[in-house]
Each structure stands twice: as structure tokens, then as C-alpha cells.
Amino acid sequence: MEKQEMTVKINGEPLYTLTMGDGPPILLMHGGLGLSHDYLRPYFDTLARTSKIIYYDHLGNGRSARPAKFSDLTFPRLVSDGIALMDHFGHEKFTLIGHSYGGFIAQMLAAMHPERLNGLVLLNTIPTLDYAPPISGARHLMTAFEKLFSQPMADNSDWQSTWGRVIQLYFKSYDAAVGAALDASTVYEHRAWNAGNALLGDFNMLDALPDLKVPALVMGGLHDKITPPGPGAERIAGLLPNATLRLFEQAAHYPFIEEQKKFFDVLEDWLSKLK
Numbered sequence: 001m002e003k004q005e006m007t008v009k010i011n012g013e014p015l016y017t018l019t020m021g022d023g024p025p026i027l028l029m030h031g032g033l034g035l036s037h038d039y040l041r042p043y044f045d046t047l048a049r050t051s052k053i054i055y056y057d058h059l060g061n062g063r064s065a066r067p068a069k070f071s072d073l074t075f076p077r078l079v080s081d082g083i084a085l086m087d088h089f090g091h092e093k094f095t096l097i098g099h100s101y102g103g104f105i106a107q108m109l110a111a112m113h114p115e116r117l118n119g120l121v122l123l124n125t126i127p128t129l130d131y132a133p134p135i136s137g138a139r140h141l142m143t144a145f146e147k148l149f150s151q152p153m154a155d156n157s158d159w160q161s162t163w164g165r166v167i168q169l170y171f172k173s174y175d176a177a178v179g180a181a182l183d184a185s186t187v188y189e190h191r192a193w194n195a196g197n198a199l200l201g202d203f204n205m206l207d208a209l210p211d212l213k214v215p216a217l218v219m220g221g222l223h224d225k226i227t228p229p230g231p232g233a234e235r236i237a238g239l240l241p242n243a244t245l246r247l248f249e250q251a252a253h254y255p256f257i258e259e260q261k262k263f264f265d266v267l268e269d270w271l272s273k274l275k
Contacts, residue, residue, distance in 0.1 A: 171258060209239035
């Protein structure tokens, strides 16, 4: 499938983009922070059969520019980048898909610019971090998880090796080959992870979500322990006035990998019904 890679200057900083397909535009926001968009591929490429999909790396992440100060990575800045990027491509209206941390940014963009959205898809995300993730696993994995959320990552090697262990807890059934492929394709940036974590204490969309009238699809994995359905997908869907909720019984934080066919059957059917 034909794809176009380019770096475009958005809000004064070069952002890496990859576009595929032709049709109604869809902007995809990756999680992390500190990761690149690559873990979403090739899975979401299937949407390019009927839509124009736009992947990009957030400022400070992946192949995009590094800001002079990583404290410049704020939610308003990340939202502004998403809007300016779609302005650059000439899309007044679009559908927005956000996974995990990308779902935090997507919720805020929807609240700030609801008039820009045809639809909103929130995957394995939460409206606020007001719970303790019920994660359990082997001691060496839990040690890595506790490290990840209790101290800054020292450098990219530290971030990559720590994430390589923690991600195993994010699957219902971890496949080492899948994990190796994800690791090989990812561009790591520990400073973005550290900056993103610093924003979580003030992130709270509970009051804003009930005012969002945009059609929304909220998806999650029943076995997701980092953004569990209760405080995550189920609560978001209950707050949004025009939401459809879909949970996947054999998946955790990556249902688009663990239940790929079912996931995209649901997503593509929902997208086909948007006006």
C-alpha cells in the first residue's frame, strides 16, 4: 500500500508524519510518551483501504524534533500540534483515534475543539489517574514496573530495557516474538517519558466528557491492568453522551494485536456509520 513519509513544521517544530490511503481523514495518536507511532503498525494500516490515515510522532518523540526544553511538552501544546497538523493537511473535520496516553491527548483535543471532529475513538485509556493499577506478575517484571513509575528513566537504554520488561504485563498472553518486533521498530526517548509522567497528576477529564456530543467509540481489553475497563473504558463510555463501548475478552492493553480481526471488524463497522 502506498505511503508518504514527510516531516512538516508544526508550531515551529518539525514533526514526523506518515500518511496512507485516500478517503475520510483519520488522525492516530500514539501512547507513551517516550515511544514512537510504530507500534500501531502495521495493524492500523488496514484502515487505509477506505480512509486516509495519518500517523505521526508527538513532539519530542520518535522521529519528530526534540524541544529545547521537555517541559514544553504540555497537554495544550500536544493538542495544538494535532490541530495544526490537520490544518496543514487541509482537513477541517476528521476522526481522531487515541491509544493509551494518546487517548489522554485525544480527550483533551475533543474537549477543546469538538467542532473539528467527525468521530472520536478512545482505546485503552482513562479519564483521570485516580486508582492503583491492579498489575501483578513475576518479581522481575513487577520490579521494572515499580521503577518505571517511581523514578525518572536515566537514559534511552534504561528506558528501553525497563519498558521491554514492563510491556510483558500489558498483554493477556505475551508473545516474545511480537514483543521483539515492537521493540525493534520503536524509537525510544526517555526524556519524553519523564515529561509525560509529570503531567499525569493534573490530568482529569471527568467534568469535560459529559459535554462532548461527538460520536465516540470506546474500546478496551478486559484483562488490561494498566488502564482497566472499570476506571477506564466503562467510565469514559458512561460519561460520554454519544458513546459505544466495546470490550475484548481475550485482550489486555493491546486489543488491536491480541484480537486483531475482531477489533478491526468492530472499528471499521463503526467508522462506516459515521456521517
